[in-house]
Amino acid sequence: MTSDARNPRARILGTGRSLPAAPESAAPSDAPPADSAPGDASAGNERRGAAPGETTSDLAARAARAALDAAGIGPRDLEMIILATSTGDAPMPATAVYVQQKLGAELIPSFDLSASLTGFLYGLSVANQFVTAGTMKHVLVIGADLLSHRLDPRDRASAALFGDGAGAVVVGPADGEGRGILSVSLRADGRKADVLQVPGGGSAEPLTPERLADRRHYLRVNQLELRQAAEERLAAQALAALVTAGLAPADLDWVIPHHADAELTALLAERLGCPRQRVLGAFDGGSPAGASAGSVAMALDEALRDGRIQPGQHVLLCALGGGLTWGSAVLRA
Template identity: 85%
Template structure:
């Protein structure tokens, strides 16, 4: 939360997004069905997949350039780059340094942040603190994932849920007109770490031929537990973020969750007591993990549905488990 939600000191100066050029089916047609698969209406048919040779840093850099252009700034105006991702270009170094290189930014701090689908909100919170404190003037926050390369193709439900994409914002000083980051409220529950995870490839399970054969390097999802967590946690945290901003649900113009799912939209609308029409569903952004919320925000701003001065709730839940909400006046 900012020190004074009614007088924010950091705001979103520009937004951007990037999608792969290719568009493919959510799962191979010959893959076996999986328990807990989402309905066809909400599974994200036509989810975009990165082309061969396309990397997370490629999409992140494209989204970043769009956000910088919207802010009227250049890479050399940045004081920091924060990249939220669970599918970086490599285990080491941080993918953010590749983004820094591709943008041609100065020798500024550039690092990755891992909080699954909630990563963008975690990054937004970090940027907000730096700008609000006056330590930095402009911070680039990117959420980007290529989870199509983490998914086990035998898990049709996961393949349907997760795709590729990147969204970015430039955070800078607020103008004193009431627009800005009004609150950020975050949570995590490590006791639920196995609900959404990639178990192999780290220090606990270095990859071996046996673990590769068992696909321990692929994304594993407990779909029933993940759905239950979303239903139990997301609305509660959304209300916490709204209260921290000094607002009520009636004050919101839009609600942007991490997935364009009709069931999730209905649950959030019911919990917040708002019309489902105010729950923003951007199908291209759905399933892009850390990129989803930022991509949907950019889409709404660029197509005119989200207008300057609108109050927007951003909310997400992902592996960790992590979840959170943020209220911004754009």
């Protein structure tokens, strides 16, 4: 899953992001207290949740329009839409077709991809393959989630970790100046599938009144195991992606992980041997800390638009989420 580091064949042409329209309402006052996650920098901050009637495809379409504008192309120039999400508008059809409809794109392949917080990187890898092979010229990749719809209002710790938002990129041919996608490295471990999951609502557990009463339709997180996995996997996978790209940690200018956890960020910086201030996250600016599949793309868009990421700089993207899935991508901006 790599291009020649000196001559990448695909690059990100434009980026965009979108937040929900309205601030999320506070948790019910009768909800039992829960401890915040260790080192969670976002605990206690106001989170932006979806307005009534707002859907995942609404967020995804807004982020997509911003990415298309940045790339200087229109919806009818697209040849594929990939939407990474765990909170689609409906179980069927794929939410990507609603995005296609809202954008006014042609009758192009449009599909969803489910890999939790790592979903955007999975989608980026698919787009990279199509563009690198010369099969397609413009592929839209979106990471979008409305996790506020999956959070148990009694679980304040999870509410502090996960939010709503969307990020999008347009992937197209590289320009021959060395800028582009240098490598993408992905992994999954199904033995840890229950660490982060929504157990009810699928073929294994169709929703019944009893399962609804047992709150099986809400997100369930083993925060200790999830954190341990992130500590063990993120840096190791990032180093592997760097090797594939023909780079060393010292070559990195920026690192964008999937979450805003201050302790995890510091650990990642230490293991990569880079200054803490070079590790960005979706906590910067107005982005929610854990917009799942949208987090990395949102932070990338923010850092490109405010000028922190400059042309020619090396950027590492990394994420870990349900599955468990994890991965990294290395870009030359």
